[in-house]
Amino acid sequence: MKQAEDYSHRFRLAYGMAALAVGALAAGWAIVFAFMQAWSLVVMDGAVVMVAFISFVLAHRHQFSAALLFSQASFFIITIVFCLLFDVPSAAAPRVSHLFLLVLALLGYINYRRENSGLQLGIVGLCLAAFVIFTSTNAVLPFAEPIADHFRLYGSWLNTIIAVIMLCGGVYVMQREFARDLDQAREIKAALTNREFELFYQPQVNETGRLTGAEALLRWKRPGGTYTSPADFIPIAEQAGLMPRIGGWVLTQACKTLAAWQQEEATRGLKLAVNVSVDQFMEADFVDAVLNRIRTLEINPTLLKLELTESMMATDVDAIVGKMRALRAAGITISLDDFGTGYSSLSHLRQLPIHEIKIDRSFVQDAPGNKRNRLLLKSIFDIANMLELSVVAEGIETQEQLLLLKSFGCTAFQGFHFGRPLPLAEFQAQWTTDTSSPLAETA
Template identity: 45%
Template sequence: MPEKSKVRVCQPSFLPAFPAWSEFAALHQSKASMPFQKNKDREEYSQHLLLLCRIAAWLGLALATGWFVFFALTERWNIAISLLVLGVAVIPCWLICLKGHFSCGLILAQIACTVFVCWYSLFIDVQDAVVPRTTHLYLLVIVFVGYMNFQRQQSLLQFLVISAGLMAFVFLCASATSLPFSSPLSQDVRSVSAWFNGIFATGMLCGGVAAMQAQFRSQTKNALELRSALSNGQFELFYQAQVRSDGSLVGAEALLRWNHPKRGYISPAEFIPLAQRTGFMPTIGAWVIVEACRTLARWQENASTRHLTLSVNVTADHFLDGEFSAQLLEAVSSHDVESRLLKLELTESVFLSDIEAAIAKMKLLHRAGFTISLDDFGTGYSSLSYLRQLPLKQLKIDRSFVKGVSESGRLSAITKNIVRMGHDLSLEVLAEGVETEAELRMMLSYGCELFQGYFFARPTPLEEFEQYAAEPGSA
């Protein structure tokens, strides 16, 4: 459980004057090259796929090394050199994987291995009436690894590599083609290599199937646990303070936590994507809204919390759900709370599928009195053309911007323009993830008036947050 809130309030003595407004064009023009945006090249991949690739790499290395020594001793230098070239070609692919571009490096390694297997099958492992060709069996392993990678990170290049590998395998299975300038091995050597190839290729395929089954079993188990967590009361809401520049409390953000009976508190970064993949997020989101309204109703009974707003994060799949608006209105009505006190934090992902429908729903909720905040602004797909149409009350500056103000002059200039743009649109601007006094001072100098972060308070259970709200100076 997160440690007890240790509130630190900024001193109003260093409040600077707000700067004059300026144009926002610099942000809009340089957005595509922002170094603090979410790294699109850092692809996600399962630990099972990584384990399979490591095992295959070590087995392949052992097999290639053994054959390299054999061919070198028998002075078949053309084959020995080809194995050495393959090893040299795979090294940069592995380095690319280590750099974080796993999918790209893996695809390049598949291409190199596919080319080598096809060359070896046509020129060296030439089929005859006694010993069958077996080297092409490794194409199935390459295709299998490519398929697992395609499941994690879909790309046209990976699809083409898989297709080429399958076509090459079918051709080599159905054809005993031998080229005039081929250099086949003797039948004795090919008889031994046929056993090696059959055993290694089959073993790798079995390992791949086992890895895929383990991954499927793990995902199924997690999905079942997630679905039972709601009925078993394992979800909780923690509350993080949102304050003005002088430290006075204006509201809180409700943050979802999963208190697993065996694993303890599980990070939302782990279970929220799982809930979205399994289609369970609207159900969890509906529970969050009901709990938030229950909390607001409770706060109405206390003078120290009666004025506070409560922000809830709404995912795109939940917001676009057909029953979202009705659920929201029902929750507010049944708990008899003012809709203006419930703040809906939306990310820019809600506009990816149907911008017009999303804007229409936002306007409907705005007319019903709800406050709408655009969360993680600048890290997604911002467009000034539609931003002016949104019935927003608040912009939340992402933590990556706040952290960047003390690290880079360029990031500092962009963040300043974001704050100015928000003010120019008559919006509140809240900086989230404020952790140091230096970050706070910089954001204050840019004109930011609302803050959230560890510098003020950590997320805490409801009772601890209410104790903080009741302290002198919090109102």
């Protein structure tokens, strides 16, 4: 979304300016402490300047998540050291530097909402725990070098004001993020109502290049005629709990396409793969909903393929396996998507009632020039053969990648090398005009 991109750009710009402001403030204090010949404090402020500069450079290079993690971890350590060595509380002046730990925790939570990271959440927890300790105790190191009380008294006012201003800024940013997410969630709901979603179809071919099926991929056609990628709106839809509704629409449209294909000689045997989100799959009536669509539209269930991600393994495995077995018993193909990037283990592979695994594009793209990736790919095919699982390789963009995968015994392929996702009419016009020979000459 253009609006989301503009917001992200403004957020990065604001973060970069904040990093420069912190660096400038620390540089000013370093000059003051240098006049006082407090060289330990000069070194501390020098470290702050260095962290601020590196964070600014990372943000400027669009490595925003790295900049946030680096600055939070670094400032956490610097704040802890400063509290233990220099900001020693006394009857005349309280300790206030630990207030910046709340700022770091808030910044960490904002970033955690952007990218769910265990490391990010750990930093938030450490900041809050350290804040509680410094608030409740007079923790100090035995070799501390306390700043003079008269100077700390002045600094306590200034640091408290700065910390409060930064907290207010963080709360404002959070409010803007919540408002942005709510606006985008409303847009997505309106898109469902206004029928702005559309399915594109990307071909899946065999080793001869003949079309064997397709994957249905969701696109959002905006009123101006431009398309929005799922990567730009699916995360918001997941947070808003809209994936079961969106997924239900996708499944219905895909089943209607399959029903239409069954009526034509050129498309009668084509399989259609549909992605299913965790939230949609875990709906209590998901299996019944799938089977009802199959019965209503009189679809051959063996031509429907449901692609499930490995992230499902982080939830209720027993419930997932039970639903998979029910779907498999009905004749539906179960595929484990993005294999190698999630939670699956050999134990899970042995336990799951799946028909195939779909190798993630990250393994395919670097394989020709990366020995380790080639060995991993070969191992995946060996394991799949032992478990009697089919393998689909996606993300194929070059002839070199295709030949390598064929040498490993791969017989099912998907990627730009064969064709990009297309609207249904264009897909059928390009791929189903000739049934007497392979439909793709690139293989």
